[in-house]
Amino acid sequence: MVSPVLFWVVALLTVIPSLALLFARKAVHIAMSIVCVMVGLAAAYVGLGAPFLGVVQIVVYTGAVMMLFLFVLMLVGVDQREDLKETLRGQRWIALFTAGGLAILLISVIGRVSISPQEEQVGNPEDIALVLFDRYVLVMEVLGALLITAAVGALVMTHTPRLLPRKTQAEVHAARVLAGADPVNKPMPGVYARHNALDVPALDPDGNPIEHSVSRVLEVREQMSDGDEFRARLESTANPEDHQNPQAEAEGEK
Amino acid sequence: MNAINFVYLAAILFSIGSAAVLLRRNAIVAFMGVELMLNAANLALVAFSRLHGQLDGQIMAFFVMVVAAAEVVVGLAIIIAVFRARQTISLDEPAELKG
Numbered sequence: 001m002v003s004p005v006l007f008w009v010v011a012l013l014t015v016i017p018s019l020a021l022l023f024a025r026k027a028v029h030i031a032m033s034i035v036c037v038m039v040g041l042a043a044a045y046v047g048l049g050a051p052f053l054g055v056v057q058i059v060v061y062t063g064a065v066m067m068l069f070l071f072v073l074m075l076v077g078v079d080q081r082e083d084l085k086e087t088l089r090g091q092r093w094i095a096l097f098t099a100g101g102l103a104i105l106l107i108s109v110i111g112r113v114s115i116s117p118q119e120e121q122v123g124n125p126e127d128i129a130l131v132l133f134d135r136y137v138l139v140m141e142v143l144g145a146l147l148i149t150a151a152v153g154a155l156v157m158t159h160t161p162r163l164l165p166r167k168t169q170a171e172v173h174a175a176r177v178l179a180g181a182d183p184v185n186k187p188m189p190g191v192y193a194r195h196n197a198l199d200v201p202a203l204d205p206d207g208n209p210i211e212h213s214v215s216r217v218l219e220v221r222e223q224m225s226d227g228d229e230f231r232a233r234l235e236s237t238a239n240p241e242d243h244q245n246p247q248a249e250a251e252g253e254k
Numbered sequence: 255m256n257a258i259n260f261v262y263l264a265a266i267l268f269s270i271g272s273a274a275v276l277l278r279r280n281a282i283v284a285f286m287g288v289e290l291m292l293n294a295a296n297l298a299l300v301a302f303s304r305l306h307g308q309l310d311g312q313i314m315a316f317f318v319m320v321v322a323a324a325e326v327v328v329g330l331a332i333i334i335a336v337f338r339a340r341q342t343i344s345l346d347e348p349a350e351l352k353g
Contacts, residue, residue: 004255021274048304072330076337087346099273106265118307143320150324157331
């Protein structure tokens with residue numbers, strides 16, 4: 001007999017997260033709730049006297065399969081939007097109706113089955129191995145071949161032959177200079193402006209501010225300080241001691 | 255509590271998985287629905303193994319897990335190949351064979 005507490009915990013732990021498959025928007029949330037379902041099923045297996053399968057469930061499904069799903073999600077981009085327009089009209093309702101009908105059919109069939117309970121048997125790894133390598137040894141061999149075929153198939157499927165020769169670093173550099181890239185590093189902000197905040201543009205040797213030395217993010221947020229102000233202060237400085245703290249001074253001017 | 259209740263649970267999970275396959279257009283989410291259906295079948299097999307007092311159901315569930323792992327590897331490779339070819343994983347996009 002199975003403890004009712006175990007059953008209800010497993011039922012809640014599997015049915016509620018699996019509903020995310022139907023209602024959740026983001027694929028990563030769905031993947032994580034399916035991980036929760038897999039852990040719940042592992043608990044169910046242990047409770048049903050199959051501890052070996054429970055461990056295999058956690059190792060194979062939560063450890064390998066769902067992590068593979070997450071890898072592929074990251075590979076194709078987590079922000080893949082699902083288009084909401086229906087190609088087939090009324091597909092949503094047909095799908096829900098069909099799934100509901102399937103559930104009613106299965107449950108009504110299960111309800112008419114009567115099985116006389118037998119003595120309990122625990123699926124220890126030793127007992128499983130005895131059956132697996134005795135009566136099912138041929139299936140075991142075929143499954144080994146299947147796994148190798150699947151691995152080779154995945155390699156073939158994701159392999160892309162190189163169409164162009166690989167570029168060396170020197171060739172990449174030459175192509176960039178040809179396209180008009182600056183061959184030297186960009187000047188750092190702040191350093192030449194007697195002010196070491198990142199929002200102040202650097203000054204070139206003539207004293208003109210170099211606008212692109214400030215991060216583009218600050219520029220977009222309009223948090224960039226005006227370089228001319230600092231340049232003017234630099235030029236009008238009679239006594240550099242007065243300008244030890246330009247930040248406080250700027251506050252005072254405001 | 256009888257182990258037959260777990261078969262009811264498996265039927266519900268199977269229906270949710272099939273609804274996800276029919277409903278969702280994101281290929282990866284539909285594929286997760288297939289995984290949920292396979293797991294529901296596993297749960298039913300283990301519950302039947304318990305009901306009959308024999309280990310064969312657990313062996314079958316083990317085989318299903320192995321086949322599911324192989325299926326996931328090939329399926330995700332196909333999804334990646336399709337994504338490379340057309341920059342989308344929507345199931346509605348590939349319609350070249352439509353008459």
